[in-house]
Amino acid sequence: MVSKYEQSAPGARPEHAPADTLDAAAGPVPATCVPVANAAAAAPQVAEARAAYGQDTPAAMAGPAAGAALDPALESALRGAAEPGAAAPAKYCEINLARLQQLGMVTHDGGRTSVAEDFRIIKRPLLRNVRGGGSVGPIKHGNLIVVTSALPGEGKTYCAVNLAMSIAMEMDITVLLVDADVARPSVLKVLGLGAQPGLMDLLLSDKLELSDVIMKTNVATLSILPAGRSNKHATELLASRTMSALLADIASRYADRIVIFDSPPLLITSEANVLAAQMGQVVLVVEAETTTQHAVKEALRQIEGCAHVNLIYNKTRAFPGGDYYGYYD
Template sequence: MEQSTEQAMQRGGAPRHIEINLERLNQLGMVTHDGGRTAVAEDFRIIKRPLLRNARGDHDVAALRHGNLIVVTSALPGEGKTYCAVNLAMSIAMEMDITVLLVDADVARPSVLKVLGLPAEPGLMDILLREQTELSDVILRTNVATLSILPAGRANKHATELLASRSMSRLLTEIAERYADRIVIFDSPPLLMTTEASVLAAQMGQIVMVVESETTSQHAVKEALRHIEQCPHVSLIYNKSKAFPGGEYYGYYD
């Protein structure tokens, strides 16, 4: 039986360790450590490289401020942003000297734990609502040693205000600066459906917007980009393209 968020909050103690069914994810065509060199895995190797350069810097370019905070969003629901966020997190977790925190910030319709086949847990909203709840109380360790998860937690009608609050700013600073080797991937709400998405995006170092091939209109893409025009580092993933036989293709545009 699945435990409620309230029951999980009452457990307290050390960070929980959860088991992700990696074989199930592999069967769904998603990126896993042992999944081999699949087309999707190779696509996300390409997608992650410029994001990592921006986050960590290289010989010629300094790292972006909070460049290790990367939000994955879309214009509309159903474009595949959660699958892209999970795949991106899994791919980055394969790096030799990086740890990844995957945050479900789609607080109205959380999907990360569902995609991973896991029950609901306390998380982000619980930290912002309860002063006695710390980040370490709700982070979930996983059987992928370099990957942890921060669930969305309980829904709240004041989610926009909470995400725009000083508490959220302090939390983001803690997440960004506490561990130098950490990349944080946020699964965000769609930009054209909620105000939470643009509020969250404004606080990120990098934005990845997922666009569904042959479905999302040009008007919707332009309108979504207008919502994040104040953010200088935006990249696009062209998702679910059938341009190549044998499955989905993830194109990357910076």
């Protein structure tokens, strides 16, 4: 069953930064194909998006093969080995919260804004599914939530970061934000942070532990797992037993942890479909007045095996006369 949250994500309104800029980041993209069983009507929009995403660029095939040994310099940096020129492990990072607030995003000190209220409404049913509130018991891996979209530029990274920030405000919950858009990672860019080793490095090396690549932040209840280096076998890595074991470990190790995955678009790469199949909950971001019904239907068809799918209608126009009819001062 698909439930629809007709909540806007106000960061895309004219008075804030456009949400599509929060999904834009340079990076190689592995070659993949899109299932086209009933996607003919969406083909022109998908083709244009694939070209913009760099999906058909031969240079996208860069990256080590699955199972390749981890680069010694990178491994020594992660392990903190005392080698000349080796960097210290990236275990902590400072997020510029004032910058995020200026971008119109959710922050702990940002006050009772319209965007904060939107994501309070959006997160509540997701948390109920985790805790088993109401007549439905807790769902399997309900604390693993993937945020995706049909096409690039719809604001999925904007929504993933805001959702993570909003859930991190809960009194008894910690949040791990995972940049799983390994083709074009953008979470660190949105947060104003430099590239770091992460998910792909973890899947490629049996010498690394999750704790080696997770970054704690100045938001005490929020940690980040970067995407790491790109790899042409990203889909296979995300579908591997190693990834399944990692997800099971993440889901069960900490009872109070919610994990938010920023995923690639469903109609552009195959990684998103692989990720969604392993999640307890899926959040599909739809750009208002831009994404066609055909594209949305094809995206939903690709995740029809997922039992808990929710939609965010993003980039809607503000109500005339002010947000929430002047509720805020």
